Amino acid sequence: MGGGERAPALIGRTTELTALTGALDRAAAGTAGAVLVSGDAGVGKSHLVGALTRTARDRGCTVLVGQCAELGESMPYLPLSDALWGGSDDPALRAALDARPALRRLLPDGDGDGVPAGDLGQQRLFGAVLGLLGELGRDRPVLLVLEDLHWADRSTRHLLTFLSRVLERERVCLIGTYRSDDLHRRHPLRPVVAELLRLPEVTAVELPPFGRNETAAYLAAIDTDGAPPTAEEINRVHLRSEGNPFYAAELYAAARDGEELPAGLADLLLARVERLSEDAARVVRAASVAGHRVDDELVRRVSGLDEAAAGEALREIVSHRLLIPDGAQGYTFRHALLREAVYADLLPGERTRLHAGYAALLPAEPAAELAHHSLAAHDLPTAFAASVRAGREAERMGAPDEAHEHYGRALSLWHTVPDPEQAAGTDRLHIELAAVRSSGRSGEPRRAVSRLRRLIEEHDPSDVRMGVLLREHLAYYLGDSDQHEESTAVSLEAIAMLPADPPTRERASALATYARTMLYWERDPTLLAVAEEAVAAARASGSPDAEASGLVSLGIYRESREPDPGVRALFTRARDLAFDAGNYQVGLRAAFHLARSIFDRGDLAAATNAADDAVRFTLANGLDWSTYGATLRCLQFLVHYTAGDWDEAGRIAAGFPIQVVRPAEAQVSAYALFLEIAQGEDITERLRWLAPVWADDDFIAYVGRGLAAEHAAWQGDTGTALDHTAAILSTHPPYEPALIRIAATALWAQADRAVRARAAGDPEAAETAAETADVLLERARAAASMTPDGRPRAWLGLEGHAWLARAEAERARAHGENSPDLWRKTVEAFSYGFTYEVARSRWRLAESLAEQGSREEAVDEWRKALKEAESLGAAPLVQALNDLGSRARLLSSQQPASTTGGGLTAREREVLALVAEGRNNKEIAAALFISPKTASVHVSNILAKLDVTSRTQAAAKAHTEGLLKD
Structure with missing residues (x-):
């Protein structure tokens, strides 16, 4: 793969391409216009314009494309000449050129008319260009593209201004592209752009950098021969390239080739620096050591120049757009890779001295920058102490990934500095635990497990309380990693290491974690006693986060045994305790179960408020991709979807990625299918990314395959629907309430099969479908009535009861007994607020009533369903209702x-x-x-x-x- 290769498809530029095609549409309709496309070098301007030219050619437009070159002012009208010569094979264009001698001289084989240009030569040529475009536009729309205007000669800039001002009713669309990063303060194109953008016929399209998902898709598209990029590669390339496609491709190619920074790219970036004066180059080199943002006073002092010389150097640097003013006293590099290239070009001793200069001038806080410079300057004691402080600062700021990085650096330096405990203010074990805590908060429980296993091996067994704490942490993160058996064993080991009296924080935490783990099994009758003991021990020992964890487990246990409305207060108390104690993991767990329990009881307004509040907290604290952060986003979407607020659900789902790498991304992506399928949207691309995850994640498979089955059922593809539902039913325990919906979806497909078989005169196939429906209904009834340990289920949420009613009605339909009574029960069961499912159930109710001859009632239910489906934009349901209305002649009653x-x-x-x-x-x-x-x-x-x-x-x-x- 070459570093400069382009992706075959246009990625992440839908809005920009829409703007360009809109301008082309207006031109085709008789309103000329110009669009200036800007962006950094390598951001994809040419690729975007290439997509537009392909569209224009497909529509039958005349397409003329010319390119400027880095030749200064020596080649006037170069892009126009290029465009005309490139299209001169077109007979219509050639005839128009032959009729305009002023233009023929622009062509390599042109001789002009022999008349000197004179004082009016430019106006004459401009008039000829305008006449040519107008003539061509009368036959078909014209797209004229002038690329790389930052290199345009003066005459081309004048022509651009002229055409932008005078084109009006000609069917011409003019596109100009330029590098925004090249337009320093004195660049000759800069005032031209400012002038043109004041014209009403001229619009601007600025290409932003790629987001992470766009970078992922781009790397996957350009690397068609090798293995797909890994999540680590994507993250590294995206961060270093800052979303610039060209730089991303170069970095990706270099990484695959084992290089750190491509020599060609470094040379390209350093060429700008080499054109600077000696003082300016010296300041840029000093600035490269400062990082992305450069403080004016610091860079002046580190560079060693006096104030006047440094000021003059900075003025030169800014005029060349290498540094950009950022705030009152600072600058930023135009692109991070420019800084990186300059930094990489420093001599080792020069780099060390510059870092030491910054470290000597920086205050103690914020500590991260001091740690960085001190480490690079080989001042290890200062780097160590600053790294510890930086980790703590990052934790306070809600930045767990950064905190883990700082703590990891401090631990790597522990044995290289004198008296590290005094410098850190704590011992090594507590720094290790801080790193573990950061791993968990950043959604990396397996990394925490690995570190904890090593700590337990190294730990002094005489320190029992610390041994309990380590094992409690390990059990907690093992549970987060779905290693429930080991989590249970480690929890019991921790509890046994300390007596119940006197109560201790460590044992209280171990009890709370054990209770949390026991919920997975649901078969231990001592769970209630353990949870209550955990809460009591936590209160007695002053451990609010352990108390919160115990309260959540207690609430979940009670909820599974009886319809106890008091669990809402338990979850609320747990959430507040945990957040006040700074334990966001437990706090988010409580917040999720609070919103979920309210949702299960059908109070959608209160559930909406609870879910929205919880998601706002996750976003404010950088926890949106933590385990419960992602789950809360899914729940928030689901509440709005259920309540029929599909505009808000769509807004939330718009932030769910399609190109997924991590499990959390796949989880939220799968939830978007609820709305997309209900509204009849194309889900091909989303399923393509989700399908590879199903084998490794049962929950994502449950959501994704369950909804894919529903999509197939809407399409009449009962085979695919049943394949998806069978895969889910075969891999999940039989008593999970979530399986009721899957069984109901499978029953829908089987009922459709039975109905079609009877209509086709195939009683054997109909009987087979009906018998299979009986089995599926038993699966649904079992999941609704029994717990995993074989006890009768005391309570089931309203949605669970509604899906069971749907399953009963579908089973009857499969047997040829399409019962209005069963469908009425289904409508009533969903009427707690599930707008879409009420409408979908009314569809079947209307059908069953029509089959029994209750026409007036059928029409009433049909109208209600159609009104709601149209309001929601539920296209498949609308189509089904219209089909029913046509077949049952319900339309004539309207x-x-x-x-x-x-x-x-x-x-x-x-x-x-x-x-x-x-x-x-x-x-x-x-x-x-x-x-x-x-x-x-x-x-x-x-x-x-x-x-x-x-x-x-x-x-x-x-x-x-x-x-x-x-």
């Missing part, structure tokens, strides 16, 4: 006042007219100022009302029956 020919509303006639023109849903939405989802619903209604199955048939019927006439 007599809205505003209908016209064919039973269409005025709005539907507008949509039909656009369908007849061949427009897709997105184009219809744009024309009528509605959303694409609303357009999709209207189209579904039209197909049903006209009793046709395709847009083509709808258009034909509209013309033959005169439905489009006023």
